[in-house]
Amino acid sequence: xxxxxxxxxxxxxxxxxxxxxxxxxxxxxxxxxxxxxxxxxxxxxxxxxxxxxxxxxxxxxxxxxxxxxxxxxxxxxxxxxxxxxxxxxxxxxxxxxxxxxxxxxxxxxxxxxxxxxxxxxxxxxxxxxxxxxxxxxxxxxxxxxxxxxxxxxxxxxxxxxxxxxxxxxxxxxxxxxxxxxxxxxxxxxxxxxxxxxxxxxxxxxxxxxxxxxxxxxxxxxxxxxxxxxxxxxxxxxxxxxxxxxxxxxxxxxxxxxxxxxxxxxxxxxxxxxxxxxxxxxxxxxxxxxxxxxxxxxxxxxxxxxxxxxxxxxxxxxxxxxxxxxxxxxxxxxxx
Numbered sequence: 001x002x003x004x005x006x007x008x009x010x011x012x013x014x015x016x017x018x019x020x021x022x023x024x025x026x027x028x029x030x031x032x033x034x035x036x037x038x039x040x041x042x043x044x045x046x047x048x049x050x051x052x053x054x055x056x057x058x059x060x061x062x063x064x065x066x067x068x069x070x071x072x073x074x075x076x077x078x079x080x081x082x083x084x085x086x087x088x089x090x091x092x093x094x095x096x097x098x099x100x101x102x103x104x105x106x107x108x109x110x111x112x113x114x115x116x117x118x119x120x121x122x123x124x125x126x127x128x129x130x131x132x133x134x135x136x137x138x139x140x141x142x143x144x145x146x147x148x149x150x151x152x153x154x155x156x157x158x159x160x161x162x163x164x165x166x167x168x169x170x171x172x173x174x175x176x177x178x179x180x181x182x183x184x185x186x187x188x189x190x191x192x193x194x195x196x197x198x199x200x201x202x203x204x205x206x207x208x209x210x211x212x213x214x215x216x217x218x219x220x221x222x223x224x225x226x227x228x229x230x231x232x233x234x235x236x237x238x239x240x241x242x243x244x245x246x247x248x249x250x251x252x253x254x255x256x257x258x259x260x261x262x263x264x265x266x267x268x269x270x271x272x273x274x275x276x277x278x279x280x281x282x283x284x285x286x287x288x289x290x291x292x293x294x295x296x297x298x299x300x301x302x303x304x305x306x307x308x309x310x311x312x313x314x315x316x317x318x319x320x321x322x323x324x325x326x327x328x329x330x331x332x333x334x335x
Contacts, residue, residue, distance in 0.1 A: 007113050007224050009033040011072040013059055013103060014079030018189070019118065019175070021046040021182040022217035023076055028052060030221055035072060037079070046182040059099035065106040074224050075115040077103045080152070082187060087146045096151035097158070104162055104170070114169050116223045117159055120152040121176045121209065121234050121301050129239050132209070132302040135174075135232045144293060156232070163230040171227030173220055176236030176301055179320035180213025181327035189324050189333075195249060195259075196325065197335050202260040204267045204295040207241035211303075212320030219312040226310050237314035239300040249321050264296045 010027055014020040015036030024047060027034045034052035037059075038044055044054055057064035059079050069075065081095040100117065107115045125140045127133030141149040162168040183189035194200040219235045227233065240248070243261060250257040306312040328334050 007032070007074040009035065009072045010074040010076055010224070011035050011037065011069050012076045012078065013037045014077075014118075015054070016042055016044050016046055016184070017078060018180060018183040018185070018187055019178060019213055019216060019220075020078040022180060022213045023078060023220050024050060024052060026214075026217040026221045027076075032074075032221070032224075035068065037068065046184050059102055060094065062102045062106065065102055066109075069106050069110060069112070072110075073113050075103065075107050075112050076118070076220060076224075077115060078118040078220075080118070082148060084146060084148055087144075087148075089147055092147040093151045093154075096148070097155050100155040101158060104159060104168070108162070108166065108168055112169070114171065114224050114227075114229070115159075116220055116227065117155070117170055117172045118220065119156045119172045119174045119232070120149070121174045121236060121299075122149045123153040123156050123174055123232075124234065124301070126297055126299045127301060128298060129207075129300050132239055132300040133234075134302045135234055135305055160230060160232075167229070169229045171223045171229055172232040173216070173223060173227075173306075174232055174234045175216045176209035176211050176234070176299075176303075178211055178213040178216055179317065179324050181323045182213075183324060183327065184331075186328070186333065189328060191245075192249060192321065192325055193328060193333055195246060196253070196255070196328075200246075200259065202262045203242040203246060204262060205241070205264055206294070206296045206298055207239065207244070208299045209236035209239050209301045209303075210245060210317045210320070211235060211237040212315055212317060212323070214320070214323070215312065215314040219306055219310045222310045222312070228309065233306040233310060233312075234301050234303050235306050235310075235312065236301045236303045238317045239298075240317070241298070242295075245317070248318055249325075252318050252321055253325060267296055 010032050016038045036054045040056045055068050081092045124133050124137040139153050159170045216235050247257050
C-alpha cells in the first residue's frame with residue numbers, strides 16, 4: 001500500500017450533484033487533480049469552467065470504472081439514487097448497493113490508497129436534541145420501509161466488512177441534511193424553493209440536523225488524509241425543528257414567517273391520502289405516507305467525532321441557506 005499522503009489524482013462519482021460539485025471545487029482548492037464522473041445523459045452545467053477532466057459513464061458499468069479509475073490513487077464515491085418515492089424501487093438498490101460494490105471492487109483491485117464513501121446519517125438511529133445520536137447508535141431505519149435508507153446502510157455494511165476482511169482503506173462520511181449551492185436537481189433545496197415560492201403553507205412538529213454542503217465537501221476532502229480507515233463520521237451541524245429552520249430562512253431574506261404548524265395526525269393523514277392518489281395516478285406525491293412518518297421525527301445528530309478528527313468546523317446554517325437561495329435566484333428556480 002502506498003503512502004496515503006501522496007494521493008494526487010481523485011476519481012469522483014456523482015460529480016455534478018450538489019455535494020459532488022462542491023467536492024470537486026474543494027479538491028481543486030486543496031491541490032488535487034480531479035477526474036469527475038457524471039451520467040452519460042447529463043450536461044455538466046454546475047462543473048463548467050473547472051480545470052478538471054470529466055468522463056461520462058455509469059457506476060453499474062464495471063468495465064467503464066476499470067478503464068477510468070486506472071490512473072487514480074484516490075476515490076470519492078458520492079453517486080447515489082436518493083429518491084424516496086416509490087419507497088420500494090429496484091433501481092435504488094441497484095445503484096446504491098451494486099454500484100458501490102463495483103466502485104469498491106475496482107478500487108481494491110487497483111490498490112487505491114483511500115476511498116471516501118458518502119453514506120447517510122440515516123444509517124444511525126435518530127437522537128433527541130438533548131441527546132443527539134452519534135456513530136455508536138444502532139440502525140433502525142428498516143421500520144420506514146424505504147429502499148433509499150436501507151440501501152445506504154447495506155452499502156455501509158458492505159464497505160466495513162471489506163475493510164474488516166482485507167483492510168480495504170475506506171472512510172465513510174454520513175452527512176445530515178445538506179443545504180448549499182449547485183443544487184441543480186434540485187434535491188434538499190426543494191424545501192427552500194417551496195418556501196420562497198409560497199408553496200409551503202405549513203410544517204410538521206419534527207426536525208433535522210442541517211449542515212452546509214460546503215462544509216461537508218471540506219470534511220470529505222480532508223478525510224482523504226485525516227480520516228481513519230474503517231471509521232464512520234457523522235457530518236452535521238445544527239439540530240433544528242422545522243419551524244426554527246424556516247424562521248431562519250425567512251429572517252435572512254426579509255420574508256414574513258406565516259407558516260402554520262400542523263398536528264402530527266394531520267400530516268400522517270395527508271401523507272396517506274397523497275400516497276393512495278399517487279398509486280392510482282402513477283405520479284409522485286408531494287408528501288407520501290413514509291415521508292410524513294419521517295417528517296414528524298426529530299432527526300438529531302452529533303458531529304463531534306468529525307470535528308475532532310477531520311478538521312471539520314461548520315459555519316452557521318444561514319450561510320448555506322444564503323448560498324443555496326442565491327444560486328436558485330441566479331439560475332431561475334425562484335419566482
